Amino acid sequence: MHKKTIGFVGTGVMGKSMVGHLLTEGYDINVYNRTKSKADELINKGAEWCETISILAEKSDVIISMVGYPTDVESIYFGENGILKHAKSGSIVIDMTTSSPQLAEQIYSKAKEFNIHSLDAPVSGGDVGAKQATLTIMVGGDEETYNQVVDIFKVLGKNVVYQGKSGNGQHTKLSNQIAIAAGMLGVAESIIYAEEAGLDIEKVFSSIEHGAAGSWSLSNLGPRMVKHDYAPGFYVKHFIKDMKIAIEESEKMGLFMPGLSKAKEVYELLSNAGFNEAGTQSVIQYLKDQIKKEN
Template sequence: MALRVGFIGLGLMGSSMAANVRRAGFPLVVYNRTRSKADTFRKEGVPVASSPREVAQSSDVVIIMVTDAPDVEQVLSGKDGVLEGAAKGSVVIDMSTNSPDHAKRFHYLCSERGVEFLDAPVTGGDKGAREGTLTIMVGGAEEVFQRVRPVLESMGKTIVRAGEVGAGQMLKLLNQVVVGVNMMAMIEAIALARKAGIDLEVLFRVLSTGAANSFTVQYYMPKVMKGDMEPGFRAAHLRKDLKYAIDVATKLDVPLPGTAVVLQLYSALNAMGLGEKGTQALVKVYQRLSERQNHSST
């Protein structure tokens, strides 16, 4: 019998991930704090729960895909939370991005109720979520991982068990370090190209076929060239992730100067009121800096 799946968090990525779970044939129930985001599922006959507790009561596996650690904790152990309704032996999978320490705390909260826990953050953006090709990084017990693997495979193409609880979050933060620094490098190349009079189409042709090629170049550079700042992944979320990475690095006494610079740039973007735009909106910070430089030199 197929595992019954509950999905909490129907945002930019969660809605597509939940839809893929349903397409794979798993009985599904969903919940979202803003109820209107569940309308598509309701219209398609998917049960929409009135609380996380209600989701857990009818699920063998509960997936949480929300913004940050405080949101996960509220969903888990707040009033009418998952742990009020979860049966012993059921599994909670946190697919949000936070930190190894938070994952260990959520594991502790679940274990007190006899509930299994995996941290399983994802990468691949809205495109990967829609197409079911996400990379999923899992921390937790091997037996639990294998039990829910078919559910994870409905959402992702590359499924990696990184180690015990917390290892999935750590691997995701490492991924975000590369994503952030890579974005900064691409945006700096674009900023310099514009000032030097290099056609961005020509630049894209070179970057996308040579040693500088990356997902960032392939997916985000065309958006920048078109002036499309809408999110595949929100800038505010990358800022949050980079802050977690810096926190872990500080704790482990590992210098990350490049990541620190990128964090400050995304903090500037957030201060400009553009945190809800895509990560490629970092180009706006460079445009602002360039404008000020031009003004000061006249």
């Protein structure tokens, strides 16, 4: 069966690896990125560069976006030069950015006016999951549309779950971010404590990551914290964005979220300390710096 031509907008930390997997699987890929040089490696592997988003939309059957902020999502989907005005009738658009559930619903409704099918499909797993094609993908939208592209999702991730109507993918991702927000502080504080106690940190990991304290953050980001490796698998600035959206949605529901609120507060201080472009694991350095100041 002929594979759909995919247009991919956003070839950054996550998108670059995702496009690479799709190329390996034999998909024809059109790519666009604000900074073309970030797509050069993919172009050399066979992806076709598009000078504008509108050209990419016109040439693709499925259009995937993986960008930074809800404002970026709005700019590429709406307007005279946006995806929805130029995508083919019957095509499928998939926003894999972590964004607002309401924005996902707006894209879904507007897409219908052009006979375009829309899914919101944010991911979890960071740069490691993108590189290893083991992402968790949370999908909202019409199930019939999901079934048409589930094979594409399975190239990118190992845990692909249809969550229901439009916006539900984003709500699920926000649940994910809420679950890890305070947990990231816990991982950092645990490592600081173990080091101060004079423990062999590798032995500590071997004990606690397989018990009740075990988590993806502990196993994957804990070792990076120990090595002072703060390269971004997931940017501090994007984590703050996600937490802000989660808090906004929680407030609409009348929920009390003290862990989420405290994590956002600490990460904003981390950002102000110059770590905005670093990975989320850099929070350990901020906590250590605060200890030094107090002592």
